[in-house]
Amino acid sequence: MNPEPLVELRGITRTYGHGDVAFQALRGIDLAIAAGEFVAVMGPSGSGKSTAMNLLGCLDTPSSGAYRFRGIAVEQLDRNQRALLRRRCLGFVFQGFNLLARTTALENVELPLLYRGEPVAERHAAARAALQRVGLAERAGHTPAELSGGQQQRVAIARAIVTNPLLLLADEPTGNLDSQRSHEIMELLVALNREQGITVVMVTHEPDMAAYASRCVHFVDGRVDRDSRQTSCS
Amino acid sequence: MLLNALLLALREIRRNLLRSFLTVLGIVIGVAAVITMVTLGNGATRMVAEQISSLGSNLLMVMPGQRLGPGRDSAGAPKFRIGDVEAIRQQVGGLQAVAPQVGSAVTLVAGTQNWSSTVNGTSNEYFTAGNWTLAAGRRFSDDEEQAGKAVCIIGQTVRKELFGSASPLGNSIRVKSFSCEVIGLLAGKGQGGMGQDQDDTVLMPLNTVQRRLTGSLDIGGILVSMRDDADTATVVGQLRGLLRERRKLAANADDNFNVMDTKQIAETLSGTIGTMTALLGAVAAVSLLVGGIGIMNIMLVSVTERTREIGIRLAIGALEQEVLLQFLIEAVVLSAFGGLVGIALALLACLGLATLMGMPFLFNPGINLTAFAFSAAIGVVFGYFPARRAARLDPIEALRHE
Ligand SMILES: Nc1ncnc2c1ncn2[C@@H]1O[C@H](COP(=O)(O)OP(=O)(O)OP(=O)(O)O)[C@@H](O)[C@H]1O
Ligand SMILES: [Mg+2]
Numbered sequence A: 001m002n003p004e005p006l007v008e009l010r011g012i013t014r015t016y017g018h019g020d021v022a023f024q025a026l027r028g029i030d031l032a033i034a035a036g037e038f039v040a041v042m043g044p045s046g047s048g049k050s051t052a053m054n055l056l057g058c059l060d061t062p063s064s065g066a067y068r069f070r071g072i073a074v075e076q077l078d079r080n081q082r083a084l085l086r087r088r089c090l091g092f093v094f095q096g097f098n099l100l101a102r103t104t105a106l107e108n109v110e111l112p113l114l115y116r117g118e119p120v121a122e123r124h125a126a127a128r129a130a131l132q133r134v135g136l137a138e139r140a141g142h143t144p145a146e147l148s149g150g151q152q153q154r155v156a157i158a159r160a161i162v163t164n165p166l167l168l169l170a171d172e173p174t175g176n177l178d179s180q181r182s183h184e185i186m187e188l189l190v191a192l193n194r195e196q197g198i199t200v201v202m203v204t205h206e207p208d209m210a211a212y213a214s215r216c217v218h219f220v221d222g223r224v225d226r227d228s229r230q231t232s233c234s
Numbered sequence B: 001m002l003l004n005a006l007l008l009a010l011r012e013i014r015r016n017l018l019r020s021f022l023t024v025l026g027i028v029i030g031v032a033a034v035i036t037m038v039t040l041g042n043g044a045t046r047m048v049a050e051q052i053s054s055l056g057s058n059l060l061m062v063m064p065g066q067r068l069g070p071g072r073d074s075a076g077a078p079k080f081r082i083g084d085v086e087a088i089r090q091q092v093g094g095l096q097a098v099a100p101q102v103g104s105a106v107t108l109v110a111g112t113q114n115w116s117s118t119v120n121g122t123s124n125e126y127f128t129a130g131n132w133t134l135a136a137g138r139r140f141s142d143d144e145e146q147a148g149k150a151v152c153i154i155g156q157t158v159r160k161e162l163f164g165s166a167s168p169l170g171n172s173i174r175v176k177s178f179s180c181e182v183i184g185l186l187a188g189k190g191q192g193g194m195g196q197d198q199d200d201t202v203l204m205p206l207n208t209v210q211r212r213l214t215g216s217l218d219i220g221g222i223l224v225s226m227r228d229d230a231d232t233a234t235v236v237g238q239l240r241g242l243l244r245e246r247r248k249l250a251a252n253a254d255d256n257f258n259v260m261d262t263k264q265i266a267e268t269l270s271g272t273i274g275t276m277t278a279l280l281g282a283v284a285a286v287s288l289l290v291g292g293i294g295i296m297n298i299m300l301v302s303v304t305e306r307t308r309e310i311g312i313r314l315a316i317g318a319l320e321q322e323v324l325l326q327f328l329i330e331a332v333v334l335s336a337f338g339g340l341v342g343i344a345l346a347l348l349a350c351l352g353l354a355t356l357m358g359m360p361f362l363f364n365p366g367i368n369l370t371a372f373a374f375s376a377a378i379g380v381v382f383g384y385f386p387a388r389r390a391a392r393l394d395p396i397e398a399l400r401h402e
Helices: A049-056 A079-089 A105-116 A120-133 A149-161 A179-195 B002-015 B017-055 B082-091 B125-129 B142-147 B156-163 B206-214 B232-246 B262-305 B307-315 B320-356 B365-391 B395-400
Strands: A007-016 A023-033 A038-042 A064-069 A090-093 A167-171 A199-203 A215-220 A223-228 B059-064 B095-110 B113-122 B134-137 B151-154 B172-175 B178-186 B201-205 B221-226 B257-261
Touching: A007 A049, A023 A049, A023 A223, A038 A049, A038 A179, A049 A167, A049 A199, A079 A090, A079 A105, A079 B320, A090 A149, A105 A120, A105 A149, A105 B002, A120 A149, A149 A167, A149 A179, A167 A179, A179 A199, B002 B017, B002 B320, B017 B262, B017 B320, B017 B365, B059 B232, B059 B262, B082 B095, B082 B221, B082 B232, B095 B125, B095 B156, B095 B206, B113 B125, B113 B156, B113 B206, B125 B221, B142 B206, B151 B156, B151 B172, B156 B178, B156 B201, B178 B201, B201 B206, B221 B232, B232 B257, B257 B262, B262 B320, B262 B365, B307 B320, B307 B365, B307 B395, B320 B365
Parallel strands: A038 A199, A038 A215, A090 A167, A167 A199, B113 B201, B151 B178
Antiparallel strands: A007 A023, A007 A064, A215 A223, B059 B221, B059 B257, B095 B113, B095 B172, B095 B221, B134 B178, B151 B201, B172 B178
16 A cells, blocks of 8 residues: 555644633544545544544644644645645535535535636536536535435535545535435445545444445544454444 | 636625625715715806806996995995996996996786886996897997887896797887887896896886886996906905095995905805815715725624635635635625616716706716725725635634534
């Protein structure tokens, strides 16, 4: 495998708040993820999974520790440099849907391409293709308010994959879906991982879903409790 | 990047039509108010200037009695006589014309029509002094003036009321007990500086009016028209000296007549209107400012409302300056649009009001440009602060925002 991991966390801590109300959500995370891996992150609620995903997604900076993305020291980047990194290399599926209200599915999906400055025709084509992949092509013109929870979740996934990111971060992408849809989404993620070589890090509570991953990382109380590379996690 | 931001801004405006409309309303009203006030003010100033100049430039009006104002006493003051007019003509330098005036309110009858108007007894010099021209017919002959013949020259309003659109020349009008022949028709002048109808007048020779209408040798007032090169102060000085002498006033006595300078009246009047215009313009400018604050307010509220949206944009890779630019463009587009609508509204209002008040409509590109630039500037200034606040949000914080 690639000697340089795609993502490398060393001694990461993240403390929310100051003084008496300070709360340490991450207490020293060491984690390396190679390009092409499909990682499932599991753990009890409040164990710091979303916090870790935000750090991986360059949305947040660690309180201490080092984060390298393709060898770049992310904690030394400024706001704009991190934004550019997110724009070029990362796809993020949020725990909430975080779609723009009163904005059609198609417009939501093409938004990252718009910020990349892609021409209209390519933007439309790519956004439609992404919606097609999540099985929502015929819903392209609907706004989030007109879509079911599961459909909104799929629009969010389409938005995350439309840019062909190097790293796809998905915080409970199947949290709002029935098991039929969940399996479809997992197959989509596996396909993206296998065919396009997109590295996937996915938070899930369901062992069924984690089973699709090639590696499983367990969080407990802001620490990595278990890191198993078997096909079956539980 | 600019194009993208423009696209995003336009999308947002379209998506939130009601909010956009409310934002724009303040600017529309402010801009429209400023432009309307200033344009109407300019029109009023121009109108007064035109009316005063239609009176005749460099005109002095000499009236018996003390100068206008509280405690004015004209009743006791001796009137002028034709001798005063002659003396002024001969002894005061720099004059163009000196015309006596005797007014008398009468009812005019011609055929079945009748009309109440004012007869003005005067001389041919009145044409020069009063800046009148004839539309048809002729002036008084020397014989008619001296003998006090029953002839008259009528204004446009009188013609319209008595003869309609027919030519009045050669017809006769009955005034009180005598009948007089119409020998001339004055060219129209329109409304006077005090709002009166200047064309509602009938001119007769001084002698005719004195003998047949007023029955006295008194003269109501004297119109004195100066030459263009004459110095007003010198002429007024000479005039006063002469009249004081003729009226045998003691050195320490007040004048029992007054000399009004139309130029001075015009200046005072335009000055007053200018002050009013400035005042109204200032009030309107305040309303424009309030409109701008309204924009800022709505932008601020919308930023709060849109915090999640901003978080999403930042999270998927929008740069701070891209979000900033989007909000700025939204604000500028809204206020520029508001400015344009305001200008359109103002032009409509000005046209309507100017027609209603019988004033000239003067399109003033300066104030339109200023108001437009100001509304756009309000957009930039008031759009900038909320936009900066939005763009500086931490994406995680913004996403958590409920
Ligand atoms: N902005 C914040 N301010 C203060 N505390 C926070 C903040 N964000 C998260 N926390 C706390 O940090 C801890 C970890 O939160 P995190 O969202 O990472 O949990 P999680 O593992 O994703 O949980 P879940 O499975 O419920 O999504 C929680 O105890 C949470 O209360
Ligand atoms: Mg979470």
